[in-house]
Amino acid sequence: MMGKRCVSVILFEGFQLLDVFGPVELLSAVPDLFEVRFIGPGRGPVASSQGISVSVTDSRDGAAEPDIVLVPGGRGTRSLVQQRSFLAWLTGFARSAPLITSVCTGSAVLAAAGLLDGYRATSNKRAFDWVMTNGEHVHWVPQARWVEDRNRWTSSGVAAGMDMTAALIRHLHGAEVAQAVTDYIEFEVHADPAWDPFAYGIDPA
């Protein structure tokens, strides 16, 4: 078995709370397997879209090479997709990571950075039209709880990030470990990536 994997969560002003802390709750239930790091613009705390500030472990400049990158969604993605210096940093930071993931509108950020070009991906269903404008060369999947395409895993809106993370733990460490984690937090997981009752109203064309 591999050693502990470093999961780098990219924080920015206006991130969505549960996009981050849903997956982190699952990953930190097995601290021998994952080390979660929070990468902020600088060393200072970063405010979620709900106004709660959380501490970071590393600044973008000082962050070590990650095994897994996780980009959350949230209101802040709207400006993030237009920040060229950030996108250039993200591309460099994430490109050689074994696994690149996003929750919710985090996939718009990955798309804007070019990191989803040629990949299948999904996103929040309420923001799908906007998300798609950020990646012309992405094969957007309008009905999916999450999408796995090689080493790009993207989840649907907010709570879907927890199902994707549980699947990721299963993928990396087996069903028994994943089950122990989800039981521990009394979470009933959706294990089928095609399950998506929230896709209603999206034109699948």
Next chain:
Amino acid sequence: MMGKRCVSVILFEGFQLLDVFGPVELLSAVPDLFEVRFIGPGRGPVASSQGISVSVTDSRDGAAEPDIVLVPGGRGTRSLVQQRSFLAWLTGFARSAPLITSVCTGSAVLAAAGLLDGYRATSNKRAFDWVMTNGEHVHWVPQARWVEDRNRWTSSGVAAGMDMTAALIRHLHGAEVAQAVTDYIEFEVHADPAWDPFAYGIDPA
């Protein structure tokens, strides 16, 4: 309809992330209905059991009278139930609140403060034996996603707090509002408080 309700989340060192940010994600989806405040020991940030520090809005001494109190669980509850000055403060702060709630082992804290005496309540299923030692006069319910008894609502472990919160929004503002909130975060709620596959192994006697 009532005005905006103030939900005061009691933070302490070693709180469980999702116990707080699951419910908060739901409540802050309807900011016209709920104002979420984070009450810390002082004005400084408070670290979760996973080591992430979050900002507070009020210190215990300075917190305004709440409409709803929410006590999360987490490793920190183990020492909290023995801190007499904290328990005395909590009793005074919460007693006249229209609604007192907890997630996970937060009910051990409410019990230790005497706030569940004569009430039915539940808690995390992995810590149930320990939780029960904190409230001899509580009618502990070993199989429940959450328990509503008059104005005391207590949920089972971690993720169960989200189902309880969705039920609370439904109770206060109707099914349509609750559905809009859970759809917004693409969350499939368990609407039956008796649903509890995680109670396995607990002696119901």
